[in-house]
Each structure stands twice: as structure tokens, then as C-alpha cells.
Amino acid sequence: MQTRREMLARSATVAGLLAAAGFLPTSALAAWPQAAFDAKTLADAVKALGGSAPVESKDVSITGPDIAENGAVVPLGCATTLPGVKRLLLLVEKNPNVLAAVFNVTDAIETNLSTRTKMGQSSNVFAVAMMGDGKVLYAAKEIKVTLGGCGG
């Protein structure tokens, strides 16, 4: 039997071949990390982006409300004071697909970003910092949602 993981790995290979052959419409779509956005857990998402097992750290912080009245618009921010950050990730644990956003930061940007996400239900949210030296650090926060933002 074919597992979901094998299937994902295979579709990634096929997508890669298609991209190499120039079948995909834009390079932007080829670069979009489909496997990571399909992941169902924090560890899987980080792994799909080529990171090691995430470790909780005080140097990464996540900001957001304790209680979100409207799950369709939950302001979230991720920040870290550490130098050498390559990527910042925002994840919502109980959404259908956990990964919300990947920010590829450069030296010209402060590692402090904010955006707004949807949350289907009360859950933990994670800010993950993937460092240049391969370390993966994260911070978690619980947000209670009064009205979910993913349903119809």
C-alpha cells in the first residue's frame, strides 16, 4: 500500500521534473514548497523545508491575542533576537494544514514580522526560526477562538 508520505514525496519529484522541463507556468509556482504546506504537524512542515527537529527556545517569540473573537482574522507576529536567521515560519496547530507562512529573511530585514491568519478553532500557534547553522527553534502560544474562520 502506498502511504501518504510516499505519495507526497513522489508528487514532489514529479513537480520537480515538470519544473525542470519548463511545464509549470511560472517559476514562482515551482518554488512554492507544496510538501511543507501539505504537512499536518509542526515537525513534518519543518522537515519538508529541510530543517532538523525543532527545539523550544526563549529567544524566539510569538505575539498574538489570548482570545481571538474572529478566527478569520487573527493578528500574529513572530520575532527573534538571534542573528543568522534564514527563515521564519508561522504555524497554526489545528488548521487543516498547519503551515501558514514562510518568510525568507535577509540581513536587511529585522527578524520581526507580523501578519494575519485564519484559525479554524482554538489551538496552539507556533513561531519557528530556521537558523543558518541548521538549528530549528520555536515558540508556542495558545489562542482561544470564539468564532472559527475556516468553515463555510
Next chain:
Amino acid sequence: MADPMRIRAQAAGDKTTVRVLMSHEMETGQRKDSAGKVIPAWFIQEVTATHNGKTVLTADWGPSISKNPFLQFVVKGAKAGDKIAITWVDNKGDKRTDEATVS
């Protein structure tokens, strides 16, 4: 073509805070319409920010970013008069670029 973005870039010392409000439906692909059919996903996949033509930030987004997405970031070393440009590409290949001047 989608509506223009609203971009504000304000300098404070040697740092510039950029706030962007994009206009996009950000359909998740999880919702159903009144006839019970799934509404196909339609969301911004890639965002690029440039400072005077140099890329300073790229972001890959999933469908769980809110409708009409908001993004805030801080550019080091940007001065008043510098140009900040934001480009997004959605999963239908549609794209839009808007530019703002740091004030």
C-alpha cells in the same frame, strides 16, 4: 487585475517600518458554496519585497493567511525617499506589483 495594495513605509531613525495591505480573496479551498460544491482555493503564494530594487524579503504563504492580507516588516537602513516595492503572485498565476516611497 486585482485592486492596488496599500503600502505605508515610515522611517524612524535608520529603520523603516513597512505595512502592506493587499486586496485578495484568499479562498482556502475548504469552504463550500450554497450548492455544496467546494470553492476552489485561490490565495497568494509568494510575496516579494524590494528596497531600491534589491530583494529584502520573500515569503511563501499558504491558504490560512487572512482575506485581504496584512504584512508588516522592518527594513534596516532605508531612508526617506527610498522606494519600497511589493509583488505578490497567487496560485492562479495572477500577480501585482505596487511601489511606495519611504516617508
